[in-house]
Amino acid sequence: MKENIYENGYMVVRENYCCDHYEPDDDALVPMKECWCCKWSRFNTEIHELDKKSVGTCHYEGNTETGSTEREGA
Numbered sequence: 001m002k003e004n005i006y007e008n009g010y011m012v013v014r015e016n017y018c019c020d021h022y023e024p025d026d027d028a029l030v031p032m033k034e035c036w037c038c039k040w041s042r043f044n045t046e047i048h049e050l051d052k053k054s055v056g057t058c059h060y061e062g063n064t065e066t067g068s069t070e071r072e073g074a
């Protein structure tokens, strides 16, 4: 069982992760279906314990720590 990790209430995501709430970022040149190209992701946050190049946070309200209804293994 794997629990989600949160940073300031936002779910930590890898750039190649994806979920059902994916929406393409208008700035993405080649919008692949992954967090890196999703309008809800932020990859410029300071997460010191993890690799900052490939780890960011998801700002979709339903994926926040208080708004999440999807928990792996729940």
Ligand code: SF4
Pocket: 013, 017, 018, 019, 020, 021, 022, 023, 034, 035, 038, 039, 040, 041, 057, 058, 059, 060, 063
């Ligand atoms: S950034 Fe959030 S909403 Fe977008 S695909 Fe990743 S987990 Fe889903």
